[in-house]
Every structure is written in C-alpha cells, then in structure tokens.
Amino acid sequence: MNTVTIINIGDELLLGQVVNTNASAMAKMLTEAGFEVTHTVVVGDSREDIWQTVDSAMHSSAITLLTGGLGPTKDDITKKLLCDYFGSELVESEVALENVRRIFAMRGFELTPVNRAQALVPRCCEVLNNDLGTAPCMWFGLTPSPSPVGEGDGMRGANTPLSRGRGVGGKAVLVSLPGVPFEMEWLMQNRVIPKLQETFQTETIINKNILVQGIGESFLSDLIEPWELALPECIRLAYLPVAGMVKLRLTCRIAPDTPDIPDIPELLQGLYALAGQYIVGEDCETLAELVHKTLTERGLTLATAESCTGGTIASQLTAQAGASAYFRGGIIAYSNEVKECALGVQHSTLEAHGAVSEETVREMVEGVRKRLRADLAIATTGIAGPDGGTKEKPVGTVWIAVADATHTEAQLLNFPGRRRQQNIDRTVNQAFSMLIKLLCRKD
Numbered sequence: 001m002n003t004v005t006i007i008n009i010g011d012e013l014l015l016g017q018v019v020n021t022n023a024s025a026m027a028k029m030l031t032e033a034g035f036e037v038t039h040t041v042v043v044g045d046s047r048e049d050i051w052q053t054v055d056s057a058m059h060s061s062a063i064t065l066l067t068g069g070l071g072p073t074k075d076d077i078t079k080k081l082l083c084d085y086f087g088s089e090l091v092e093s094e095v096a097l098e099n100v101r102r103i104f105a106m107r108g109f110e111l112t113p114v115n116r117a118q119a120l121v122p123r124c125c126e127v128l129n130n131d132l133g134t135a136p137c138m139w140f141g142l143t144p145s146p147s148p149v150g151e152g153d154g155m156r157g158a159n160t161p162l163s164r165g166r167g168v169g170g171k172a173v174l175v176s177l178p179g180v181p182f183e184m185e186w187l188m189q190n191r192v193i194p195k196l197q198e199t200f201q202t203e204t205i206i207n208k209n210i211l212v213q214g215i216g217e218s219f220l221s222d223l224i225e226p227w228e229l230a231l232p233e234c235i236r237l238a239y240l241p242v243a244g245m246v247k248l249r250l251t252c253r254i255a256p257d258t259p260d261i262p263d264i265p266e267l268l269q270g271l272y273a274l275a276g277q278y279i280v281g282e283d284c285e286t287l288a289e290l291v292h293k294t295l296t297e298r299g300l301t302l303a304t305a306e307s308c309t310g311g312t313i314a315s316q317l318t319a320q321a322g323a324s325a326y327f328r329g330g331i332i333a334y335s336n337e338v339k340e341c342a343l344g345v346q347h348s349t350l351e352a353h354g355a356v357s358e359e360t361v362r363e364m365v366e367g368v369r370k371r372l373r374a375d376l377a378i379a380t381t382g383i384a385g386p387d388g389g390t391k392e393k394p395v396g397t398v399w400i401a402v403a404d405a406t407h408t409e410a411q412l413l414n415f416p417g418r419r420r421q422q423n424i425d426r427t428v429n430q431a432f433s434m435l436i437k438l439l440c441r442k443d
Helices: 021-032 047-058 078-085 094-107 113-119 181-199 217-229 264-278 287-298 312-318 336-343 347-353 358-371 420-442
Strands: 003-009 036-043 063-067 090-092 120-122 126-128 137-140 173-177 204-213 235-242 245-254 279-282 302-306 327-332 376-382 397-403 408-414
Touching (some): 021 063, 021 204, 036 047, 047 063, 047 173, 063 181, 078 120, 078 173, 090 094, 094 113, 137 181, 173 181, 204 264, 217 245, 217 264, 279 287, 279 420, 287 312, 302 358, 312 327, 312 420, 336 347, 347 358, 358 397, 408 420
Parallel strands (some): 302 327
Antiparallel strands (some): 137 173, 204 279, 235 245
16 A cells, blocks of 8 residues: 655744645645545654654655745755765756756856755756756655664665565655745645655545434534445545534545446435435535536626625635636725625615614615625625624524525524634635525525
8 A cells, every 4th residue: 555654844833823735735645646645744854753754654644745944045954864864975966956957047146055055955856957946856765774863874775666665566765855835845846746646556446425404513513323334444534513514424435456447426315315415515624615617607796795704705706716707806894884885785774673683684685686786695794703793693593595586584693612713714714505506496
C-alpha cells in the first residue's frame, strides 16, 4: 500500500502564528491521486526533532513529503539536514541555478551570493524545477544509514531504494518542497504527483459526498445504522459535521486487481430510503458549492440582503470561479437606515416589529430581489452575539427569508449559543438549504 507521511516544518506553525493549510491541501491532492495519507506531523525548526521525524517516516511510509525550511536565511535548515541524513554533500545544481537566475531576472533584481546558495542541493537528490520560486524541490530515493540522531555519518547503498519502505517493489521516496503554499501546490500538481504516479502503482479512489441538513449527527447515525452496517468492506463512511449540517463522505478504495467495483448509486438508494428527507445534495463539499452548481446549471440569478451575516453569504458565493454567471450582487444592510433606503423596508415595519422580525426579513428579501432584478433572493437579520439580545429576542434569534417572483418563505431560528461566528455559519448554511429547497419545489 502506498502510504504517505506529510511533515510540515516551522516554528511559526507550532506557535499558531501561521495556519497550516499545507497539510490539508497536500492530503487532498494525494488522496485524489490514489495515495493513502496515514500521518501528518508538524515539527519546529529543531535539527534533532526534524531528524527523528524524518527517520521515523522513512521507515514506516512508502512516501515522505516535507515542506518548509528551504529558504536562503540561516534558520532554514532542511536542505543541510537532508544532505547529512543521506550522507551526501551540497553541490550547485545547474538546473536550480538557472531557475534562480530566471526568477531574479524576471523580478528585476540582481542575484546575490546568499540567493545563489538556493541552487545548492544534496548531490544524491533529483531537482524538480520550481517555476514559481527560488527554493528547489528535491526528490530522494535513497537508503539512510542507521546513524545516531543528528550525526548524519553516511549512507548505506547510496543508490539503492529504501528496502524497508512500504512501496511497491521495495520503493520508498522522500520529497522536500518549499513551504510557500502557492509554490507547494503548483509543485505537487505539476511535478510531484505525476512522478509519484510513475513510480508507484496507485489505487482507484472513489469519493462521494452527501450533504445532510436538518438532523444532528447522532440522530443521523442511529437512523442510517442498518444501511451503514451493510456497506461493503472496501467502503468507509465518515460523518463530517459542520455548522448546522452534516456531510457524509463515502470513500471506496479499489486495488488495481479488484474484480468487482461496488455500485455506488445502487448503494445510495438504501440511504435515501432512510434519510432522504434530510438530504439536500450530492457531489459538493459545501452548501455554497451546491447553490453555485445549481444556479449555474439552471441559468437563474440571485441577490442577497444581509444584516447579521455581514456579507458572508455573498463572500462564499463569489469565492467560487464563475459566480458572475448568476450572482447579481448583495447589500449589507446593517443599520435600519440602510434597510429602508437600500432595500425599501417600510419605516412603519421597523417601528412596529423591529429589525429582527419576520415582517422585516420578508420586506428585505423582496426588496433586494426587485431592486437588483434577480430571479431569487436571500435575506438574513438577527442577533449573532455575543451581546445585543433582549428577553424577547435573545442572542441567537435569527430570521431568514428566500424568495422568487411568486413565493416568499421566512423561517425563525433560535440558536442556543452566544458564539458569534458559529451563529453566523449556521445561519448561512440554513439560508442556502432554504434556497435549495425552494428550487426543488420549482421542479
């Protein structure tokens, strides 16, 4: 089995100063390519800690991927450590040097001795050219000697594959990548994964996402337990709860010599028989993605009027490429004055019922749909917290409305917690769910 350990290096990751997005991005790309990620590790800029982590990974996984520590400054120690670990010596790579020269010329800078040192790599590695930056990507397929931690006193069989690795035919590799996310992602997609697929025989991996809304994780588990227990052994079911919804992920791993492939659509019939009333969509990671896909396919337009969600609905939609095909625009109507002048909410409505009310949210959604000339609209108004509530309308009181040209629907939500972001996220997911259900009724 082609197991992978991901090691992300940097004190800034351990201290929480930088969010480690590299691990999740790498794991997703590797899984989609047919590899199994078994460990992700964050380690600080300590030679001893990095050495121990690398050594453990090299003797337990077929593939070890590192990010970080490859820059020109003194605290970037990965390259020298790998040179010692593999019992090699640093040499100037013509491939890497030409790339550094190209990057500096493109930026209009003069190449300095410090930056020229970026072209130094262990003699035993293969350089995978980094088109987006000066830090080289290095591929090792060698056998480390059992030297004490930190000594790096040589290699045993310097040109042979790692016999103790778990790759097909005894292969095992280590790949060191820069930690800059956009450089790492480009290298993974264009250099590392293609080369890994040439080196290792990969499984076929089928992932199926089912978006469930309106039932808690534990209740859902009880409801579909008979179906889950009957799944084939090659299929794993994961429950992934997020704000106000649950994502079910079916993962099917199929070895190259597997004679029978499970019929996923047929298996899902049993799931729909038990929980169909709660299923809002398939094959999307989020409800925002499902809305994006549905509106694009149907050629319908959407506008948003947001108060308590502060533009989060519009942000999640416009974060996806192609949103301009359906998203007309959004109005963040945080004050009552803006609700009146921008959305057409009646002053008398606000006086009589308040900003957080069914009457107000209905006028908001109908106003934004008409003023922005959209087929559909979403509106939110509420008290996200942690303060601002009253006895009649405590923190967590939210009204949502969706509308088309002939129908407006409003819903009251009462969230129990005072956590502001959690209440916003739940409101957004519920709004998307209401819109999807409105579209289903139009079918």
